[in-house]
Amino acid sequence: MSQSFVAPTRDPALRASDRHANRLLAALNAREYAILAPHLEPIQLARGRVLFEPGDEVTTTYFPCRKAMVSLLIVTRDGREVEAATIGREGAVGGIVSEGHKPAFGRAMVQIGGEALAIPTSHLEAAKTGSTRFTDLFARYADALLAQMMQSVACNALHTAEERAARWLLATHDRAGDNIIQLTQESLAEMLGVQRTTVSAVTSGLAARGLIRNRRGRVEVLDRAGLERAACECYRAVEDHFARLLPEVTT
Numbered sequence: 001m002s003q004s005f006v007a008p009t010r011d012p013a014l015r016a017s018d019r020h021a022n023r024l025l026a027a028l029n030a031r032e033y034a035i036l037a038p039h040l041e042p043i044q045l046a047r048g049r050v051l052f053e054p055g056d057e058v059t060t061t062y063f064p065c066r067k068a069m070v071s072l073l074i075v076t077r078d079g080r081e082v083e084a085a086t087i088g089r090e091g092a093v094g095g096i097v098s099e100g101h102k103p104a105f106g107r108a109m110v111q112i113g114g115e116a117l118a119i120p121t122s123h124l125e126a127a128k129t130g131s132t133r134f135t136d137l138f139a140r141y142a143d144a145l146l147a148q149m150m151q152s153v154a155c156n157a158l159h160t161a162e163e164r165a166a167r168w169l170l171a172t173h174d175r176a177g178d179n180i181i182q183l184t185q186e187s188l189a190e191m192l193g194v195q196r197t198t199v200s201a202v203t204s205g206l207a208a209r210g211l212i213r214n215r216r217g218r219v220e221v222l223d224r225a226g227l228e229r230a231a232c233e234c235y236r237a238v239e240d241h242f243a244r245l246l247p248e249v250t251t
């Protein structure tokens with residue numbers, strides 16, 4: 001596992017007390033957060049860092065903060081991978097669905113570098129046993145994550161590469177905080193499970209219609225509404241379900 005760190009961002013350094021840097025943590029009340037706070041460690045996540053591989057025992061839960069984004073990827077035996085879920089500052093990764101120390105089924109990889117608050121999963125589980133509201137919040141988040149994965153099954157099987165690329169760009173744009181998404185064609189191809197030439201054709205098409213601008217290693221969103229029209233229904237379906245399940249996490 002790579003332990004390399006990204007260069008510091010321009011934002012002030014993250015502290016364990018910065019619970020508003022992650023919306024799931026921000027939804028906890030002060031008393032609930034105080035139970036977790038002593039065990040939360042601010043860390044830097046470098047793009048490409050693998051948090052866990054299939055079969056690894058998950059011992060750490062990560063709350064991506066600010067712009068950081070983690071992909072849950074399904075890896076096939078021949079090494080190919082495709083994204084099942086995208087997790088940013090609205091959520092957490094590691095031991096969420098399985099609740100505790102269980103082997104991971106997929107690979108968790110940092111897609112957009114940034115900061116996170118990390119906690120031993122055992123501390124998160126202990127906090128849940130002491131608070132029904134806490135348990136309820138994380139159970140609803142697990143439901144939302146499962147819904148996103150279920151939607152990805154349909155998306156990967158039924159929707160075009162362009163629709164899926166637009167969906168992914170929208171989900172990332174939501175978390176980016178500005179119009180620039182740090183993204184290489186190669187990593188987009190990996191996440192969508194398509195050839196790089198396919199991604200190149202798709203992004204060129206979106207750019208030709210004025211929706212995005214391709215730059216070296218990044219994509220600029222020029223027409224958000226147009227990108228929503230270009231995406232399949234999956235983006236809106238996942239967002240709406242999340243908002244229904246977790247209104248206090250949605251802003």
Ligand SMILES: [Zn+2]
Pocket residue numbers: 154155156159163164167232233234235
């Ligand atoms: Zn779709």
